Amino acid sequence: MQTLDPLLWPDSARWGPAGLEIGGCAVTTLARAYGTPLYVLDQATLAASAERFRAALQRVYPGASSVHYAGKALLNVPLARLIAAAGLGLDCVSLGEVAVARRADLDPAQIHLHGNAKPRAELEQALAWGIGRIVVDSLDELRLLHELTRDRATPQPILLRLNPGVAVQTHAHIQTGQLDSKFGLPIATGMAWEAAALALASPGLRLVGLHAHLGSQLADLTPFGAAIVRLAEFAAELRARYGWTMAELSPGGGLAVPYRSGDPAPTIDDYAAALATAVMAQCQRHGLPLPRLVIEPGRALIARAVVALYQVVAVKRIAGVRTFVAVDGGMGDNIRPALYDARYTALRADQPGGTPARSHAAAGQELVTIVGRYCESGDVLLRDITLPPLEAGALIAVPMAGAYTLSMASTYNLVPRPPLIAVGEGMATVLQRRETYEDLMARDSV
Ligand SMILES: Cc1ncc(COP(=O)(O)O)c(C=O)c1O
Structure with a gap:
């Protein structure tokens, strides 16, 4: 058999x-x-995968950690409920995905909104709905958010999605961390610094942390470490310039899965260990407190x-x-x-x-x-x-x-x-x- x-x-x-x-x-x-x-x-496989991600991070990372399922991989109302029941947050990339999460009664604080071109109407609605984190992808988005949140009593928490300039081995359509990419604020060109300065000067925004997503179906874990090196350097420089502390760090998603027997793919434990080791080493190197480590698996979870x-x-x-x-x-x-x-x-x-x-x-x-x-x-x-x-x-x-x-x-x-x-x-x-x-x-x- x-x-x-x-x-x-x-x-x-x-x-x-x-x-x-x-x-x-x-x-x-x-x-x-x-x-x-x-x-x-x-259902049992989904629940076990969710638990494996959570437990793996908790085992190897002494700081706080959270797992946000990347809903772009697969999402509908009952599935969003299963994700919440498994104790995961949700990454959305459109207001449509957020609407599904809301219909499933997810806590808005556990929703992160991504996207390289979030339309104004979607940002306005996300702000009104109290989305947990808006992950800012461009200077234009940041300037708009600055305007939209000017008069807020409670600042909107944001993360900056940085482009760390780290190339990865995967299909060209799903590479995102290299400089020549539509995603993220490049560190190399100075755009990320400009964004950080504006974010920190915006009374209606609270810069909580830094994010980078390198690509999808990544079988080699080395680039994750390289991205974490750049994010930590950036955080250390922001601390030196502005006294800012990075409370959250997200290396995005991207863990590969095998599609056929023998395809190379790291285990969830190896992935969690690689991330945790890199974050701990870089924080120690720069004397930074351990941030909350937020991962966004889509493919490897579902x-x-x-x-x-x-x-x-x-x-x-x-x-x-x-x-x-x-x-x-x-x-x-x-x-x-x-x-x-x-x-x-x-x-x-x-x-x-x-x-x-x-x-x-x-x-x-x-x-x-x-x-x-x-x-x-x-x-x-x-x-x-x-x-x-x-x-x-x-x-x-x-x-x-x-x-x-x-x-x-x-x-x-x-x-x-x-x-x-x-x-x-x-x-x-x-x-x-x-x-x-x-x-x-x-x-x-x-
Ligand atoms: C910002 C972000 N996070 C997470 C993911 C999920 O990636 P994966 O399904 O490879 O884990 C993606 C996928 O494109 C993404 O763009």
């Missing part, structure tokens, strides 16, 4: 008589009940908790060329392969024991390319994967499907977006239902 790699599949995933089971539910039953494509979230299920619609074998296996989802629910060349693995999920993907075709196996249903040749979900022979109606499961899939989903070709259901202890609950044709037309003048 095929072992399910515990680094890729939810904690509760196992083989049962009808095939793959998650949270005590057979995926064949779930597919029949909710249709496909279907996104299945294992990816493994979710499995995507697709049904095979058509198989086209072109002898000597390629076998295309077309499924009922694709780039509309998971744009990552098309956008970033992201690679996944998959299993046939409707047979006991399943069969793993292999790099070379083995007896009874077939090298196939799994393509989506959208009208684009680039709609390829998995290129060159070895699976048992598939026919129309077969069920395929793709692990590590929680991050940047549904949150980036589109209604391209006017295909309704799939539902997200939570499973645990043999029960399934709909977190977000499938979109309907009526939903698709809801904004149209008819």
Whole structure:
């Protein structure tokens, strides 16, 4: 029987008589009940990941620490409630995400608002809602906030998102810490100093700390240490110039996950230790008190908790060329392969024991390319994967499907977006239902 790699599949995933089971539910039953494509979230895996992040930081870092889930990875109202129940704060990047958090009754103080181009109306509303931290990304944003908060009795807490000039090894679309980036106030050009001076002179703002986010899917921990060196130097200089104390420091998110067996990815413990060691060393070097260490994991918190299920619609074998296996989802629910060349693995999920993907075709196996249903040749979900022979109606499961899939989903070709259901202890609950044709037309003048 095929072992399910515990680094890729939810904690509760196992083989049962009808095939793959998650949270005590057979995926064949779930597919029949909710249709496909279907996104299945294992609640126990999510809760365990949240706890792992919290506990790992607390174990290695003697100062205060907090974990803010980066909602851009995946967010809806019930999921925001699960995040809050797990004791995490929430990072939002738009007022839409904040509105979801509010509907879920999250404490506004636990919400951080990011974004490199926050529109004025969103900032005004965020201020009115009492958002815990606004993470300022540009001088223009800071000048606007300065104006908007001039007459406030209680200053708005802010963090400055700095661009530390630290390049990372990841796909170009998800690099953010290098100087040539739209994100953050560069230290190297002096913009960060200008921002700090204005923030400290703004009566309606309270500069609480410094932030940097280097990029996503970072398998090498070294750049985190390099960024912390620069943030601590900056904090020490601000203390020398203005007597300011950095109460909070956030190295953002970005921890990599494996998408296929053997992909390099540090453990949560290694990540927490690397951050804590760097912050403690730099604070000692500059004689700074330990700040609250705030991390913002998105991908590494949610990816493994979710499995995507697709049904095979058509198989086209072109002898000597390629076998295309077309499924009922694709780039509309998971744009990552098309956008970033992201690679996944998959299993046939409707047979006991399943069969793993292999790099070379083995007896009874077939090298196939799994393509989506959208009208684009680039709609390829998995290129060159070895699976048992598939026919129309077969069920395929793709692990590590929680991050940047549904949150980036589109209604391209006017295909309704799939539902997200939570499973645990043999029960399934709909977190977000499938979109309907009526939903698709809801904004149209008819
Ligand atoms: C500011 C910030 N924090 C956190 C994250 C989450 O990153 P990841 O999902 O890689 O952990 C992002 C992702 O882009 C981000 O921009």
